[in-house]
Amino acid sequence: QVQLVESGGGLVQPGGDLRLSCAVSGSALIIYDMGWYRQVPGSQREFVARINSRGSTNYANFVEGRFTISRDDAKSTVYLQMNSLKPEDTAVYYCNAQSQISLKDYWGQGTQVTVSS
Secondary structure (H helix, E strand, O other): OOOEEEEEEEOOOOOOEEEEEEEEEEHHHHEEEEEEEEEEOOOOEEEEEEEOOOOOOOHHHHHOOEEEEEEOOOOOOOEEEOOOHHHHHOOOEEEEEEOOOOOOOEEOOOOOEEEOO
């Protein structure tokens, strides 16, 4: 059973930085395309960033060069470095893994990011 555990969320002032981590267990990370999504209460979950097994990345338009997704397959961990955070980045951030073999999706429990002064 694949499990994803996010960490690194918290309260940060506007303009600050945070690094989220997603630890994957139960399977080798290399077979998964990995992504980050976010959700605010009352809204749909939205795409933030994605990285495939070859290291190719893509980002939502609102990222505007502020976030960087990366992966360390040896550590079975995916990261989201978030810089220049804005109050509108406040959300619960979720890690997603999609198997390249089965195309099945897995989700973590989420980590809260709050950007406020």
